[in-house]
Amino acid sequence: MACSACSAHVERKLNSLKGVNEANVSLATRTALVDYDPKEISLEDMKREISKAGYDLVIETGRSADEINRREFSILRRKTVISWIFSILVMSISMGWIDLTSSNIAFTNQICLIIAFINIYWCGRQFYVSAWRQLLHGSANMDTLVTFSTLIAFLFSTFNTFWGDETWGGRGIEWHTYFDASVMIITFVLTGRCLEERAKDGTASSIRQLMGLRPKTARLVNGTSTEEVPLSTISKGDIIEVRAGEKIPVDGIVTKAESFMTSDAAYVDESMISGEPTPAEKRAGSKVLAGTIPSQGKLCMRAQQIGEETALATIIRMVQEAQGSKAPVQRIVDKAAMVFVPAVATIALITFLAWWAIGGNAALPHAILSAVSVLVVACPCAMGLATPTALMVGMGKAAQKQILIKDASALENMRKVNALVIDKTGTLTIPNPNIDFTKADNIPFEEREQLKPNAAKAMARLKEEGIDVFMMSGDKEAAAHYWAEKAGIEHYRSEVRPDDKQKLVSQLQQEGKIVAMVGDGINDTQALATADVGIAIGRGTDVAMDVAQVTLMGNDLIALPEAVNMSRRTVRMIWQNLFWAFIYNLVCIPLAAGALYLFDINFQITHVGKRVNGFLERERGTQFVATEMVIMLRMFVKRNKLSLI
Numbered sequence: 001m002a003c004s005a006c007s008a009h010v011e012r013k014l015n016s017l018k019g020v021n022e023a024n025v026s027l028a029t030r031t032a033l034v035d036y037d038p039k040e041i042s043l044e045d046m047k048r049e050i051s052k053a054g055y056d057l058v059i060e061t062g063r064s065a066d067e068i069n070r071r072e073f074s075i076l077r078r079k080t081v082i083s084w085i086f087s088i089l090v091m092s093i094s095m096g097w098i099d100l101t102s103s104n105i106a107f108t109n110q111i112c113l114i115i116a117f118i119n120i121y122w123c124g125r126q127f128y129v130s131a132w133r134q135l136l137h138g139s140a141n142m143d144t145l146v147t148f149s150t151l152i153a154f155l156f157s158t159f160n161t162f163w164g165d166e167t168w169g170g171r172g173i174e175w176h177t178y179f180d181a182s183v184m185i186i187t188f189v190l191t192g193r194c195l196e197e198r199a200k201d202g203t204a205s206s207i208r209q210l211m212g213l214r215p216k217t218a219r220l221v222n223g224t225s226t227e228e229v230p231l232s233t234i235s236k237g238d239i240i241e242v243r244a245g246e247k248i249p250v251d252g253i254v255t256k257a258e259s260f261m262t263s264d265a266a267y268v269d270e271s272m273i274s275g276e277p278t279p280a281e282k283r284a285g286s287k288v289l290a291g292t293i294p295s296q297g298k299l300c301m302r303a304q305q306i307g308e309e310t311a312l313a314t315i316i317r318m319v320q321e322a323q324g325s326k327a328p329v330q331r332i333v334d335k336a337a338m339v340f341v342p343a344v345a346t347i348a349l350i351t352f353l354a355w356w357a358i359g360g361n362a363a364l365p366h367a368i369l370s371a372v373s374v375l376v377v378a379c380p381c382a383m384g385l386a387t388p389t390a391l392m393v394g395m396g397k398a399a400q401k402q403i404l405i406k407d408a409s410a411l412e413n414m415r416k417v418n419a420l421v422i423d424k425t426g427t428l429t430i431p432n433p434n435i436d437f438t439k440a441d442n443i444p445f446e447e448r449e450q451l452k453p454n455a456a457k458a459m460a461r462l463k464e465e466g467i468d469v470f471m472m473s474g475d476k477e478a479a480a481h482y483w484a485e486k487a488g489i490e491h492y493r494s495e496v497r498p499d500d501k502q503k504l505v506s507q508l509q510q511e512g513k514i515v516a517m518v519g520d521g522i523n524d525t526q527a528l529a530t531a532d533v534g535i536a537i538g539r540g541t542d543v544a545m546d547v548a549q550v551t552l553m554g555n556d557l558i559a560l561p562e563a564v565n566m567s568r569r570t571v572r573m574i575w576q577n578l579f580w581a582f583i584y585n586l587v588c589i590p591l592a593a594g595a596l597y598l599f600d601i602n603f604q605i606t607h608v609g610k611r612v613n614g615f616l617e618r619e620r621g622t623q624f625v626a627t628e629m630v631i632m633l634r635m636f637v638k639r640n641k642l643s644l645i
Contacts, residue, residue, distance in 0.1 A: 251305035259297025266297030394570030410549035414567035424473035501527035
């Protein structure tokens, strides 16, 4: 799947199948969560139907989705590099930087034709396949625009290469080729997709990283001895021994604990669950969770929740559901394409029929040229490049400010955020790693941790932008209140668990808010996946960064309001690009269709036939001056508008 339209198409296809109750497709993770009746439909049936739609559904245990994604990205990167080489060659030949022959223009055009054809076939074939699928389903997207523009430019240029002089030159009509346009459009769009795919590489592995937190074996207690057994053999009620540095395999209750610091207690690192760096004291009767790690001492525990019942398994499941249930973001240009492509085709057809009707068969060459001129002039390169170019530049500008945006939808959505949920420890504050965790409760707050650089300033700027900030902390009430007040945050909650963060995000969304979640740990992954925009801290866990759509690579939290402003500027530039593309087409399409000539014959309507014949003999007149004006305007818009941000 290359875009949101692809994931939406697959989701619709799955939901249309008999026996499928509900299907959610995630573009970010390239996974599908399907609730189906195995009596009515099988996985093989789904795979067959999805294959008919032009996509691959991986259900075989021997195939790796990660390996498929890596291979596809490698192919995309190779195609992008090759397309750039072809673009440079065609531009150099077309502009005369490489003079193949000073006397034979036909030979030069033929060389450009061959290069452009190879580029379309090898580098741009995916756009044509996607556009064909969209056509079969009565829709259009970004790929339709790319296909429409490049195909028109290529076919018209090919015709002119072999029959230009015969068809147009003999009538005194100046003709051009546009092979450079067909190649450059494909190159720019491929570049945008390559950068986007590179940025979000690794997202699909987040679930597997979470699963890797679960140990494969457990140390089962048999009387006075212990035996290491597969985790799958553990039953509720079994007694398990866990030593320092080992992962607790299941949820349970401590029956015995000891450490060199405390004879009847062990200390367990629960930061992945609570987010707090201070190890928790565990005595007989205390609850322990799968995936947490004793940092001091050892303990024995009675298994209570095993397998899919554990808290870690719940986190994994909720992350899967949250990532899969996100509604795909339909890009602005995809919506515009639904109207623009058929509108231009209709105008071209009307232009052809009008000139043919006015001038009869004698005007047929002019009718064809005018219709093609409309298609070439309206070649939606400006519209097609408006979104990817602005997104590419926006992501680049964000990267300069140490904001890694790996999902274009996040860049679009951040501008609409009006509620932000932020974790405390490791996100808002920096914990002191040198404190004595056995005496942490007696240490002043400022010695235990400190605010990150510009944290209070960042929160104030977010408030000025109309964004409500909610701080969530696994710490006690006194500590949470202190740091919320210190950072200037009005809304906060203390002693929260991972599902509490996710519930708050969902609650705010139900109230109609667009929510961003900022976190750094595994305990934040549920909320990060559920939020409209997930923002991770670069020095946090790999899992959090994989689940999130945005990563702040530095410790300076001023990057948060900067990311919001960058999103607003980028989307504003997209709309500006589309506006200028619209104005350009509004002005230029009538000129290409021959509007100036129609004004010229307004007073001699009774002699239309003679006037058309006369016009065809002096075709190098008014309309072609206008056509050259159109071409210059087109280049001006492309070069001076699309590159600004």
